[in-house]
Amino acid sequence: MVIIQIFIRPLSHSEKHYRTDRLLLPINVGTIRMSFIDELLDCPMGITYLSGANNYTWLNFANGRKTLISKPLRYFETRLDQFIRVHKTALINPQFVRDWIAPARSKMAGTVRMNCGTVLPVGRRRWRQFIDHVSASAEEPVETKPGKNDPSVIIVTDSQTKASWVRKGFQSKFANCLVNQLNRGEVIPDLLLSLPDDQLPALILLDACSSTTDRMNTLRSLKETPRLASIPTLLLVPRNTPETVNLAYAGWANSVVTVLEDQAIFTRTMAQLGHFWFHLAALPSRN
Amino acid sequence: MNREPSNRDRSLRNARILVVEDNPDQGIVIRKALQQTFPDAQLVQVGTPEQAISYLEELKDCEWNIPQLIIQDLYMPQREDGWQILDAIRHFPMPICTIPVIMLSSSDHPDDIREAYERGSSCYVVKPFAFDQWLERFDGLRQYWWNTASLPTVRYSF
Structure with a gap:
């Protein structure tokens, strides 16, 4: 036996x-x-x-x-x-x-x-x-029937390339995940406040590899706005920037992630983010 | 070849995790799970918000003991107790206010989850049932907080 x-x-x-x-x-x-x-x-x-x-x-x-x-x-x-x-x-x-x-x-x-x-x-x-x-x-496109409960991610970055890597990484785990790119963070609070609850993103990524000041200001605005403060907001930072890491956490960033300018590594990191935030962690529900 | 950046670069050999849990049985389960999934970390466990706040206050004089991560319960026994400790942590001076706080609760009520994030918890994890689920969940926490995310620098002595 x-x-x-x-x-x-x-x-x-x-x-x-x-x-x-x-x-x-x-x-x-x-x-x-x-x-x-x-x-x-x-x-x-x-x-x-x-x-x-x-x-x-x-x-x-x-x-x-x-x-x-x-x-x-x-x-x-x-x-x-x-x-x-x-x-x-x-x-x-x-x-x-x-x-x-x-x-x-x-x-x-x-x-x-x-x-x-x-x-x-x-x-x-x-x-x-x-x-x-x-x-x-x-x-053939991967089947992506948009559904009410599909997670959506906002990535604030100037780089279309990085936005595509974010999309690829998240969709490798969650084919129906919507990833929207915005170039400037300062527009985000007003934009999100105009949306109904069920259209708010599940996760916000701020690419602080460039326009760091804009991203930190965006972080502060989001965390000062009650309706938006509960959305997990992550900062993406380059290597060897411990001051930015500390400032981000002090600004109530839910997490800070160091990223490299390498597609394979970046995409894999995004997949890991997707796995943690959408599969393991519990997120505020939007109904 | 580009090496993935990770906290290993900064040596998590002396990492410390503070656990705030009022239920003794759950405290044992958490300890066992952490010992298996974070074998390199020192664990400090307290049972009340007051003990947690006292512990953190004493750390101002010995920063080498500042934890890298805080895992706290919500209902201790009321949710106000959980909010008390979370609010206190977030209003401590640097670097303690930067420590990631994981809210670990049996509650999966949407209001609890939303308020935990609003009040500054880094993430919210619902307590599982079977022990191997605890291991899987804590292993996932380690994968993320030790390997994927970058932690704040809380110690400057070394």
């Missing part, structure tokens, strides 16, 4: 919920309770990739959790027809692909990098199928 320890975590609050119990299941290999796996597969959008070996498969979720299932990878391949079998050991969700490196020559292996940073091999015989699939799906 084999004891499999399975951690079931809830998917993000916008997806289907699962009971969060740690199950110790004494099982005979091959006779695992079918409804449990069917539940997982019923809502596969939270699965980023599956990796397997020796009739066991690790399911990796977008929220960082992993689940071990006593089934081979091909079991999931047949049931998750949107996923791509890129390698003997890997089955990936194309929605969570960040980028890839083509093989140096045809008939060699390539690699694919997922949003979470994991790099997986793409077998040489599977490369053509993989590239056709991701190229085609790159043209």
Whole structure:
């Protein structure tokens, strides 16, 4: 008899919920309770990739959790027809692909990098199928039905590039997250006060890498306005600026984050922000 | 290659976390969870707002003990007790007023959450039920406050 320890975590609050119990299941290999796996597969959008070996498969979720299932990878391949079998050991969700490196020559292996940073091999015989699939799906927009409860983020920055990185980072975790860019912070309090409660942003990011004075003034205005003070407001600062960090916290910034001018790192930091503020922390509700 | 900036650069080996929790059982759970998820930190636990305020007042003379993070309960036993400690922290002189305060409460009432943010708590986390959920949540707190966010400089001695 084999004891499999399975951690079931809830998917993000916008997806289907699962009971969060740690199950110790004494099982005979091959006779695992079918409804449990069917539940997982019923809502596969939270699965980023599956990796397997020796009739066991690790399911990796977008929220960082992993689940071990006593089934081979091909079991999931047949049931998750949107996923791509890129390698003997890997089955990936194309929605969570960040980028890839083509093989140096045809008939060699390539690699694919997922949003979470994991790099997986793409077998040489599977490369053509993989590239056709991701190229085609790159043209289809990620489904983003705007809903009442979609989180929205405001980024105050002069840089369109950074705003796009913010969008990419947050949407890698929350496809329906709206990210709006504003160039100047001084307009924000009046702008937000004119909005109904349910259209207020869930998070405000102030890019203090430039126009630091404008951002600090914006922070102060927001925290002095009762209706807006409860919106978590974060300052993004460059490296080695401890004075700005201290001033921001003294000004009631909910958090300060040091950012680099590197797309991959910046985007990953944004994804981490999204995970913390939308998944772990409780935010004021807007109803 | 650009290295991601993190608080590791400033050595969190001597980090200190102040916990304000009036319920002894929950205090034990919090302590156990922190010991596992923040093994490098020293934990200071107090049971009342008065004890927390006294502790912070005494720190004016020994800044090397100033905590990097404060985790406080809201209902101790009334929410006014939680507001009292939060208001006091935010009105201390620098650097104590800059310490991030995590409101950790069983309450998920929207009014409590909103008011906590309005009064200056850095973030609000709802207490989970099972211990492994506590571990997951505290691990998430560590990932964010130790690795993603930048903390204020509260100690100048080293």
